[in-house]
Amino acid sequence: MDKQYNISLTACTDSQLAVYIQKGDADAFVELTARYLDLIRAKSAPFHCTFLDRDDFCQEGLWGLYHAACTYQQGKGSSFSTYAGVCIQNHVITAYRKAITERRQPPNGFVPLSDGETFSAPDTEDPETILLSKERMENIQFSVEHILTKMEQQVLVLYLNGCSYAEIAQKMRITQKAADNALQRVRQKLRKQS
Template sequence: MAVPNRTPLTDFSDGQLAVLVKDGDSDAFAELTARYMSLIRYKSAPFHSAQLETDDLCQEGLVGLYNAARTYNSANGAAFKTYAGTCIANRMIMAYRSALSRKNEPLSNFVSLSDGEHSGLELPVGGWDPETLLASSEGVGQLWEKIRSVLSERELRVLRLYLSGYSYAEIAAKLAITAKAADNALQRARIKLKSRFNG
């Protein structure tokens, strides 16, 4: 429910939205999600061929973004986008490692994408206690429920595939639609999400 006379969330910086997320504002996280869809898609691309389901990749990327918002500290000197990108990538790396370990495949050729040791950031990945991880997953799960209530089935499927690194052509082939229809569905999804969560 919209708060009367509230400044539109589109006017907030990413860092300001992160503060709202810490205070439990799910609408602020939804706005961050709309802004970071492309980054989550980009970060998921290296894992496209891994044994991970589309929903899993989306979920891990969103959990990484949620964790970043909850732990971001501007005093550390890093921009939120930089910090969030690292958290999203590391969360996906954890999922990738887990998927490989379940298949008993060696990780001898695995290269970490984390550059945290060079950026002065304290990365939350790997140091989360179970309670924090559970809270993060529940928060993202609640967001997905809100997203499902706004989008059509096609828009939701296109969004999930897009976030998981699929191109418009690949999405079109998977859903038996044209690339233009996939693009239109994604644009509608973005508009609906911004409209729903910026009120």
């Protein structure tokens, strides 16, 4: 590819740089990145306080800019800067949503706390069933208070309040694996008592 035009890349418009990028010119993308770095930072700024690293969002923004440059078609109704802004934002939001979905997944080797059995109040008003349910709940409460360690109790309470493994780990200042191990021990201990 003839690189004579590289001397004047700074004088090119954004849409001209996009044409060069579509032809495979890496220098044109470097120039375009320099122009859009502030926009990438602005689009990713609302997500900086989340659990992902700031650089991850900026990288996703760069992918959005590259996608915009590779797919932009002049004369389709919008300027390159508008199109690039949408592509950058879409890539950042997609990365955020993907990270949230992955964060909610339990780690490998996850063992559920129960096998699908529930401990809710019985639907019937039969006194015998109510009494048996009450005794079972008292046994579970006794087991939680006397058999589980303090750490296991804290992990269980956080888990039952809907915290993810990552949130439990963060609140208790332990690793996600330690939270998973604690919940597995809880499950095993409670199963022995039931």
